[in-house]
Amino acid sequence: MLVAHISDSHVAEYGKKAYGLAPTSEYFEKCIKHMNSFEPKIDLVLITGDICGNPTPGESRRAADILSTLKIPYYTVPGNHDTRDDLLKYLPKSCPTELDGFIQYTVEDYDLRVIALDSVTEGMPGGTLCKKRLDWLDAKLAEQPQRPTMLMLHHPPIKYGVHETDTDGFIGSEEFGDVVEKYSNITRVLCGHVHMSCHAGWRNTVISTTAAIGMQLVLDLTLKKDSAFSIQPPSYQLHYHNADGEIISNVIPVRGLDTPGPFMFEEYLKVESK
Numbered sequence: 629m630l631v632a633h634i635s636d637s638h639v640a641e642y643g644k645k646a647y648g649l650a651p652t653s654e655y656f657e658k659c660i661k662h663m664n665s666f667e668p669k670i671d672l673v674l675i676t677g678d679i680c681g682n683p684t685p686g687e688s689r690r691a692a693d694i695l696s697t698l699k700i701p702y703y704t705v706p707g708n709h710d711t712r713d714d715l716l717k718y719l720p721k722s723c724p725t726e727l728d729g730f731i732q733y734t735v736e737d738y739d740l741r742v743i744a745l746d747s748v749t750e751g752m753p754g755g756t757l758c759k760k761r762l763d764w765l766d767a768k769l770a771e772q773p774q775r776p777t778m779l780m781l782h783h784p785p786i787k788y789g790v791h792e793t794d795t796d797g798f799i800g801s802e803e804f805g806d807v808v809e810k811y812s813n814i815t816r817v818l819c820g821h822v823h824m825s826c827h828a829g830w831r832n833t834v835i836s837t838t839a840a841i842g843m844q845l846v847l848d849l850t851l852k853k854d855s856a857f858s859i860q861p862p863s864y865q866l867h868y869h870n871a872d873g874e875i876i877s878n879v880i881p882v883r884g885l886d887t888p889g890p891f892m893f894e895e896y897l898k899v900e901s902k
């Protein structure tokens with residue numbers, strides 16, 4: 629089974645760029661085209677929030693237009709740049725919420741089970757998982773404690789060494805970890821928000837963040853400077869669930885922008901030996 633993980637597309641309205649600079653919507657279209665044509669076929673796409681940039685209905689409409697070209701089943705959770713109302717209005721099939729007031733649900737149709745969590749407090753940049761959301765998670769995990777399961781949410785519950793997102797914080801991260809630690813079947817905790825592709829061991833599982841679609845945060849571990857971003861071609865993470873039940877996670881760059889290749893080794897070994 630192949631699961632693609634994308635995040636933080638920060639779609640701008642038609643005719644606009646994110647922060648007036650980043651062609652995030654165009655990169656999002658290219659990323660979707662790339663996933664559509666990937667061989668073998670990707671089974672499922674998980675989108676961990678900040679689909680829009682500001683957010684406005686114009687951005688949500690454009691995001692829905694772009695996502696209508698995705699030929700693979702996909703699911704979303706909100707980020708701090710989205711609103712729940714717009715997500716439910718413009719992308720309702722992608723977030724079949726089961727918890728009143730929050731976009732939380734499970735996906736049961738695949739070998740891997742997915743549990744989607746809503747870490748947003750609207751109007752605040754940081755993450756939150758309150759008792760209501762965590763109790764729901766605990767109950768869902770208790771239903772099928774043996775089945776390989778991925779969690780998806782926008783905010784990672786740890787500090788990544790990024791001044792801006794570390795400062796945003798995560799209310800309930802300890803309690804979240806206490807729930808996660810009770811179960812041994814959580815193969816990944818997929819997150820966005822930090823605009824970087826990273827893996828971190830946490831509470832007997834792995835937190836995996838994927839890069840943003842167009843605007844990557846610049847890593848500055850001095851934690852002293854205001855955060856900066858750079859415009860880079862998009863990428864996505866591809867989680868390969870193999871026949872032995874292991875998960876291998878790859879970063880897939882979207883070719884055809886300013887990244888040359890692929891080059892066939894055979895051809896270039898011949899060039900080298902000349």
Ligand SMILES: [Fe+2]
Binds near residue numbers: 636638678709823840
């Ligand atoms: Fe973001």
Ligand SMILES: [Fe+2]
Binds near residue numbers: 709
């Ligand atoms: Fe975010």
